[in-house]
Amino acid sequence: MKKLLYITLNELLLLVKDRMAAVWMIILPLAMTTIMGLVFGGFGGGSEAVVIDLPVVDQDGGEMAAVVLDILSQTENLQVETAYDEETARQLVADGQRAGAIVIPSSFSAAMTSGQPTALELIVAPGGQTTPLLEGMVRGVTNGFSNVQTTVEVAISEVQRAISGYDPSTNSGQHLDYEGIAERAVATALERLDDPPVRTQVTTVSGTEEEEFDIFDQMVPGYAVMFAMFAVLSAAGGILEEKERGTFKRLFISPIPRWSLLGGKLLAQFLMGVGQIALMFLFGALVFHVQLGNSLVGLSLITLATCWATTSLGILLVSVIRSRKQIHPITTLIILGSSAIGGSWYPLFMMPRAVQQVARVTLVAWAMEGYNRLMILGGSLADVWADIGVLVLYGVICFTVGLRLFQFKEA
Amino acid sequence: MSVVTVENLHKHYGDPRQGSGQGSGRGVKAVDGISFEIQQGEIFGLLGPNGAGKTTTINVLCTYTEPTVGQVTVVGHSVTAEPEAVKRAIGVVPQDIALYPDLNAVENLRFFGRMYDVPRARLEQRIADLLELVGLTEHAGKRVEHYSGGMKRRLNLAVGLLSEPRFLMLDEPTVGVDPQSRNAIFENIQALNRQGLTILYTTHYMEEAELLCHRVAIMDEGRIIALDTPQRLIKTLGTGLIHVGVKDVNEAMLARLRALPQVKDVTRRDNALAFETMDAQRALLDIIGLFNEMDTPMTSLEILEPNLESVFIQLTGKQLRD
Numbered sequence: 001m002k003k004l005l006y007i008t009l010n011e012l013l014l015l016v017k018d019r020m021a022a023v024w025m026i027i028l029p030l031a032m033t034t035i036m037g038l039v040f041g042g043f044g045g046g047s048e049a050v051v052i053d054l055p056v057v058d059q060d061g062g063e064m065a066a067v068v069l070d071i072l073s074q075t076e077n078l079q080v081e082t083a084y085d086e087e088t089a090r091q092l093v094a095d096g097q098r099a100g101a102i103v104i105p106s107s108f109s110a111a112m113t114s115g116q117p118t119a120l121e122l123i124v125a126p127g128g129q130t131t132p133l134l135e136g137m138v139r140g141v142t143n144g145f146s147n148v149q150t151t152v153e154v155a156i157s158e159v160q161r162a163i164s165g166y167d168p169s170t171n172s173g174q175h176l177d178y179e180g181i182a183e184r185a186v187a188t189a190l191e192r193l194d195d196p197p198v199r200t201q202v203t204t205v206s207g208t209e210e211e212e213f214d215i216f217d218q219m220v221p222g223y224a225v226m227f228a229m230f231a232v233l234s235a236a237g238g239i240l241e242e243k244e245r246g247t248f249k250r251l252f253i254s255p256i257p258r259w260s261l262l263g264g265k266l267l268a269q270f271l272m273g274v275g276q277i278a279l280m281f282l283f284g285a286l287v288f289h290v291q292l293g294n295s296l297v298g299l300s301l302i303t304l305a306t307c308w309a310t311t312s313l314g315i316l317l318v319s320v321i322r323s324r325k326q327i328h329p330i331t332t333l334i335i336l337g338s339s340a341i342g343g344s345w346y347p348l349f350m351m352p353r354a355v356q357q358v359a360r361v362t363l364v365a366w367a368m369e370g371y372n373r374l375m376i377l378g379g380s381l382a383d384v385w386a387d388i389g390v391l392v393l394y395g396v397i398c399f400t401v402g403l404r405l406f407q408f409k410e411a
Numbered sequence: 412m413s414v415v416t417v418e419n420l421h422k423h424y425g426d427p428r429q430g431s432g433q434g435s436g437r438g439v440k441a442v443d444g445i446s447f448e449i450q451q452g453e454i455f456g457l458l459g460p461n462g463a464g465k466t467t468t469i470n471v472l473c474t475y476t477e478p479t480v481g482q483v484t485v486v487g488h489s490v491t492a493e494p495e496a497v498k499r500a501i502g503v504v505p506q507d508i509a510l511y512p513d514l515n516a517v518e519n520l521r522f523f524g525r526m527y528d529v530p531r532a533r534l535e536q537r538i539a540d541l542l543e544l545v546g547l548t549e550h551a552g553k554r555v556e557h558y559s560g561g562m563k564r565r566l567n568l569a570v571g572l573l574s575e576p577r578f579l580m581l582d583e584p585t586v587g588v589d590p591q592s593r594n595a596i597f598e599n600i601q602a603l604n605r606q607g608l609t610i611l612y613t614t615h616y617m618e619e620a621e622l623l624c625h626r627v628a629i630m631d632e633g634r635i636i637a638l639d640t641p642q643r644l645i646k647t648l649g650t651g652l653i654h655v656g657v658k659d660v661n662e663a664m665l666a667r668l669r670a671l672p673q674v675k676d677v678t679r680r681d682n683a684l685a686f687e688t689m690d691a692q693r694a695l696l697d698i699i700g701l702f703n704e705m706d707t708p709m710t711s712l713e714i715l716e717p718n719l720e721s722v723f724i725q726l727t728g729k730q731l732r733d
Contacts, residue, residue, distance in 0.1 A: 006525045010511075017513040017554075246507030250570070253473045254526040255498045410476040411424070 003256050007264025008271070011235070015272065024234070025276055029227035030283050033219055036345075052134065055081045055089035055101040062109025064145070068120065071141050072102070078137065093125050094205040094377065096348050096369060097356070100124040100134045112145065112198070115153050119199040125347075125377065131202075139200045146196035153197075154185040205377060217291055220284030221371035222344035225364055226335060228276040229310050233331040235269040236314025240324040258408055266311050273307035293374035298381035302370040305391035309363040312395035316402035343368035366390045414578050414609040415449040415472065420481035422467050422633075441467040443633035444481075449578075449611060454604050456624030456641075457613040458719060460729070463630040465613040466506060469582050472611070473503045486577050502576030506583045508563045509570070512556035516547055516566050519555060520573060527574035541569040544602075546595055561592025568596060572603070579603065580611045585619065597623060617719035621645075629723055636726050641719055648717040649675055651691030652725055653698065655684045656711030664705055671697045680728045682710070687725065 015021050056072060058065050073080045084092065089101035103121040111118035122138045124131045158181045242248040251261055281299075284290035292299060317334075321327045339345060341355050342364025348356050359365040370387035373379035422442040442464040449455040457465045470476035472485055474494040483490045486500040510519050520538045529537055542548045545565035555563060564584060571579060581600070585593045600623060604610055614620055620627045621641045628638040637644055660679070668684070669677050673694035675687040688694035691714055702709055715721040723729070 003526060006522065010522045013518070014511060014513055246505050246509035247511060249475055249507075250503070250505060250509040250523070251526060253475050253498055253501075253503055254523070254574075255495060255528065256526055409474075410470060 001260070004260040004264040004267065007251075007256075007261065008268045011238075011265055011268030012271065015235075015268075021234075025227070025231050025272070026279065029223060029276065029280055032227075033216070033223040033280065033284070034287075036219055036223070052077060052099050053079045053081055054134070055084045055092060055098060057084060057086045057089050057101065057103045058082060059086070059106040060104045060108040061106075064109035064112040065104045068104055068108075068141060068145075071144070072137075075137055077133075090123055090205055093123050096125060096372065098125075099347075100131065102138060112149060115149060115156075115197070117197045117199070119201040122200055122202045123205055124202060125205060125372075135200065135202055142198045142200045143196065145198040149197045150188060151185075154188050157188075158184070216284055216288040217376050218347065218372070220280055220288065220290045221375060222339070222368060224277040224280035224284075225306060225367050225371075226339040226344045227280065228273040228307060229335045229339070229364075231276045232269045232273040232307065232310040233314050233317065233335065234328075235265075235272055236311070236318050237324060237327045237331060239265060239318045240322065240327055244324055252408055261408070262315070262403075262406065266315060269314055270307050270311045273310050274303060277303050277307070291375055293376075294378055295374055295381045295384075298374050298379070298384050299371075301381070301388050302367060302374065302384055302391075305370075305388045305395070306363065306367040309367075309391045309395040309398070312398035312402060313363065315406065316398040319402045319405035319407070322407075338362035338364045341365070343372070347372070363391060363394050366394070412451045413448045414451050414453075414486055415447075415455075415611070416482070416484050417448070417468070417472075418446050418482040420445050420468070420471060420483060421479045422464075422471060422476060423479045440633050442471070442478075445628075445630070445633070445635045447628050447635065447638060449609060451609055452604070452607055453625045454600070454610045454612055454623050456620040456627040457611065457630055458615065458617060458620045458624075458627050458723070459613075459630035460615055462632075463615075464633040465630055466582055467633075468630075469503070469580050469611065469613060473501055473580060474498060499574075500577045502571040502574055502579045504568050504571035504579070504581045504584050506586065508567055510555050510563065510566060513554060515554050516542060516551045516569075519566065520570060523570045524573045529573060537573065537575075541572055544572075544599060545569045559589070559592075561588040561595075564588045565592060565595060565599075568599060576608070578609045578611070580613075582613050583615070584612075585614070585616065617723065621719055627719065629719070629726065631723075631727050631729070637722065644719060644722045645717050647687075648721050648725060649687055649689045649691070651688055651717050652715040652721045653686040653688060653691060653695060654711070654713040654715065655686070655698065655702075655709055656682060657684060658682065658708065658710060660684065660707065664701075664707060667701060667705075668698065671701065673697060678725075678728075685725060685728075 015025075054072070056069060058069065069080065069082065072078055084101070086103055089098070089103070092098040093101050101123045103123065105118065105121065107116075108118050108120075110116075120138055120142055122135060124134060239248065242251075252258075281290070281292065285292055313334075317327060317331060321330055338359075341359040342348070342362040343359065344364055348359060348365060348368070366387045370384040370391075373383045373387070377383075420442055421440070421444055423438065423440050425438040445464070445468065447455075457468060459465055467476060471478050471483055471490060474490050474497050477491065485497045488496040488500070490497050511522070514522070517538055520541060521534065524534045524537065539548070542551050545568055547562060547565055547569070550558065550562060555566065558566065564587075568581070568584060571581070585596055588596070597619075600610060600612070612620070612623055624641060626639065627641050627644065628635045629644070630636070665677060665679065665684075668674065668686070671694060673688050673690045674697070675689055677687075678685045686694060686698065695714065699709075715724065
């Protein structure tokens with residue numbers, strides 16, 4: 001065990017002495033996260049090309065609800081789905097399979113026709129970059145209904161006013177004050193701008209009012225996972241470098257148990273990954289006020305599980321790929337590919353359905369799902385057990401196969 | 412007392428039926444049935460060109476490679492049955508510069524010392540002694556990546572000595588070093604041997620083997636083709652070896668050349684004749700005289716000094732550095 005720790009310490013010492021590693025592990029991740037966060041922070045960049053599947057739960061079934069459905073169906077970029085009940089729709093959003101869902105309450109048509117205030121509920125995954133887009137679309141609909149209701153209200157009140165002062169014997173209708181009606185209608189409409197009769201109520205999947213979402217809540221864990229993979233897999237590639245340099249052979253022919261030799265190197269890689277993610281979260285929390293969620297235990301376990309899975313993937317890769325020249329392009333391809341489809345750069349639900357399914361084979365998808373649930377949806381440890389479990393299993397499989405194929409000595 | 416015994420060692424890579432020798436197809440017989448012993452206190456040399464099987468033999472002795480066939484014991488322990496005991500008894504200086512270039516000399520030695528279980532109380536003193544031995548005390552704090560080739564080789568040697576081994580293997584320890592560092596390494600090796608350390612030394616520089624080794628095994632294509640003290644091996648050449656290039660020589664001429672009084676033997680290889688002589692100067696005059704008499708032109712003429720390289724050429728017809 002002592003030798004295992006010495007090997008780990010030596011790996012970390014080598015990391016500290018490697019100036020390029022400092023650039024890769026500290027400066028580049030922080031700079032990339034900052035730049036990308038600021039670039040995409042305003043949101044809106046490529047959303048036009050996205051078609052969003054939007055469950056609409058019609059609890060009203062009335063005439064006005066049908067109008068809402070009709071308007072939404074004709075909205076570009078939206079694919080309205082009416083087959084779900086509220087619970088299923090909410091779960092789809094919670095699982096990250098949908099960006100949001102709309103609930104038309106049972107009293108919607110009645111409220112509209114009676115002039116009573118009402119609201120459409122927009123349920124969102126707060127981590128979704130499409131949330132502002134959805135919100136804008138639904139507000140467009142509710143504003144339209146507010147305008148209609150305001151117009152009807154003004155018309156009715158003016159008719160009532162006219163009727164109340166009408167004397168058929170004198171035919172006083174000729175004395176209707178048309179300018180006064182217009183002034184009162186405008187004043188009423190302006191009042192309604194502050195307090196529209198048909199509102200958009202945005203809630204998170206957990207039922208709370210939507211908090212302001214910051215793009216860094218998505219960016220920081222996404223880039224943390226990606227750069228942790230770079231750090232860990234690069235260190236794993238270092239085993240091949242040691243084999244080519246001869247230091248691995250020198251260690252093998254010294255009296256060290258094999259498990260200490262490999263374990264020391266893997267422990268160092270694992271710690272590098274944990275350090276990388278911790279650094280990114282610390283930076284995100286201090287500089288960009290990233291929300292770390294309500295469960296630090298859950299966050300820690302997801303981080304440990306992610307690093308375990310990444311470290312195990314590393315040993316698998318260096319067992320299969322036996323040349324340093326080959327491993328760098330291959331790991332880069334794996335990291336960038338899995339980050340792109342796994343949710344490091346964009347939330348999973350923005351991807352085509354087929355890509356979302358494929359993404360499940362990457363550890364990034366499970367890690368990001370866990371981080372998003374904890375940090376954005378405000379979930380608890382119980383909400384991420386499945387993600388942790390899959391990551392641990394992922395690591396066990398990669399580790400077992402990798403260890404079986406790993407060549408300690410010359411064949 | 413034997414420190415190392417090697418009996419009928421074979422090491423094959425791939426399927427040797429699909430080819431034999433280095434680089435001759437998918438199957439390679441890297442070592443092809445060698446046997447030798449190394450005695451306590453001896454410097455034993457493995458001499459041969461690149462690809463002769465020297466490094467593979469060392470890899471088997473240090474437990475890095477499993478033998479395909481054969482019995483190998485080091486310091487009384489089988490390399491296959493008791494590899495851990497072997498590892499504890501040996502020191503290895505590999506052909507590669509097996510050091511961490513980002514660390515300095517002390518950090519490298521400290522790390523490998525811990526791997527060899529050098530007690531903490533003794534480790535720092537041991538490091539200081541070894542740095543003194545290889546002449547790197549003044550450069551102890553400098554990153555290895557900034558060392559010259561010779562300095563790296565000397566530190567490579569120091570790491571191999573950390574564990575105070577009973578048997579030290581040096582695999583081409585002077586490749587690419589300056590003459591000053593080479594001399595320093597030679598002095599280190601001789602000093603260690605005087606203290607009783609048994610050493611296996613591989614090289615393709617014949618002058619190193621002649622200078623350092625008590626006995627030498629000459630290897631070619633995985634086999635030992637000669638094994639003796641350098642002096643006895645050289646003596647087989649008499650006073651020298653003469654190579655004569657010819658276009659054509661008939662059997663009658665060959666018989667007359669063999670019958671010359673100062674010629675021990677004549678070997679014909681392609682368009683050349685190799686003469687082993689008892690007295691190279693006198694033999695040369697006789698040979699030239701006979702060629703003139705028979706009106707046979709020489710295309711080249713070379714007198715080789717009697718040394719291990721000449722022995723190798725005589726045995727294989729190849730240059731040692733081929």
